Amino acid sequence: MTYFDLQLFSEEFTIVTQTRPVVLCEAFCQQLYTSTTTTLVTLHTNKQHIIIILFHWGCLSATMPEGPDVEIEGEGSEGQQGLHRCDNPWKPNAQHGQSEVYRRMLGILNRVTQQSLGIFLEQARELPLSDPTHLPHILSLLLEKSQDEPMFAPIYARLCRDLAASAGIQRDLTTACEAHFMENYEQLLHYNNIFEGPISSQLLHEEILVRKRFIGHLKFMSELHKVGVVPSDQVAAMAETLLAHGDDRSFEGLCRLLSFTGLSLTRTHEELVERSCNYLETCFANGTLNPRLRFLTQDTLDLRANGWRLREGNRGHHPSGRNVRG
Incomplete structure (x- = not known):
């Protein structure tokens, strides 16, 4: 018997189902197991007729042709190029953010909610965040x-505010935020030249x-500004x-930033807000x-005409109770 010349089982099993999955009885499964040929199972439904052919692996293993023998040659064998090995391979360590402090901080950020902020804040205060070895990786983690x-x-902004006050890292945090803004902005502007082609x-x-x-990132910066971490x-x-x-x-970023911080910027930099809104009106009119x-x-x-406050119909309704974060 060849692989393509299989004989069907002499007895045909017909199973009538409606909406539930087919459950084969124990005797039928035993007969499939001991069978050396193919079994035809016909499923009748009220909408379609499905034919499923179950091939027993014992029959296939005896009839399927064996593949060619492949010899794996080692490194340096004739006609076989060996693997290129790096002299200085990368290894995870504390310098790459794989320290215990980094992992614990990542777990805190993954689980913190509005209701459990106080609990996880106490856990974060136990970490040596001001240590120069861990601080750059922790700040990068917060920003990402x-x-x-x-x-x-x-x-995250409230967590950073309390940690900056207790660990004394507010200056490092604001410096990292500014550098992260410029890095992301330059990366965004890079697409202006790329999109000129295909x-x-x-x-x-x-x-x-x-x-x-x-x-x-603009949203996070605005929240840090609201809690007093980032100056106006x-x-x-x-x-x-x-x-x-x-x-x-840049135009979209300006609109987003004004919608996030327009109210607070109006109090301290009214001329800048006025100039920015005039620019938006000019572009809109053109x-x-x-x-x-x-x-x-x-x-x-x-939003500006409404005093930088969302209208009642546009307010987001957050789910009551615990946030869905686990």
């Missing part, structure tokens, strides 16, 4: 998590991801940087914006 999860930016779907996906992460001058400098460029990505930016501009200007 906050920009990837803007929904939890208020919680655009692939992968490139478009990467640009959207970078843009979302940049907006997430630093937020104003970010707005000036975005205002100086006339590209669409009709040069794409539809997405036009809607975003209209939302920002409406």
Whole structure:
């Protein structure tokens, strides 16, 4: 008997089902196991007729042809190129953020919620965050998590405020935030030149991801400003940087930043807010914006007209009780 010339089992099993899965009885399963040929199982439903052919592995193993013998030659054998080995391979250690302090801080950020903030804050205070060995990796972790999860930016900002006060890392945190802003912004501006040529779907996906992460960082910076960690001058400098460029990505960043911090910036930098809103109105009136930016501009200007406060119909309704984070 060959692989393609299998004889069907002499007896046909017909199983009638309606909506539930087929459950084969023990005797039938035993007969399948001891059978040396193929069994035909016909399923009848009220909508379709399905035929399933079950091949017993004992029969297949006896009829399937064996593959060619392959000899694996070792390194340095004739006609076989050996593997290229690096003289200095990468190894995970504390310098790459794999320390126990890093892992514990990552676990805190993954589980902290509005209700459990006090509990995890006490756990974070036990960590040596001000240690120069761990501080750069912890700050990088905070910035990465906050920009990837803007929904939890208020919680992360409150956690950073209390940790900065207890561990004395507020200056390091603000410096890291400023450097992270410029790094993300330069990476975002890089796509202005790339998009002048052919655009692939992968490139478009990467640009959207970078843009979302940049907006997430703006959200985190605004929350840090609200809790008093980042000064208003630093937020104003970010707005000036975005205002100086006339590209669409900087325009979107300016709209987002104004919607996040427009109320507080109006109290300390009213002239900057006025100049930024006039710029938005001019671009909106010229009709040069794409539809997405036009809607975003209209939302920002409406927000300003309402005193930088969301209208009742546009307020987000967060679920009551514990946040869904585990």
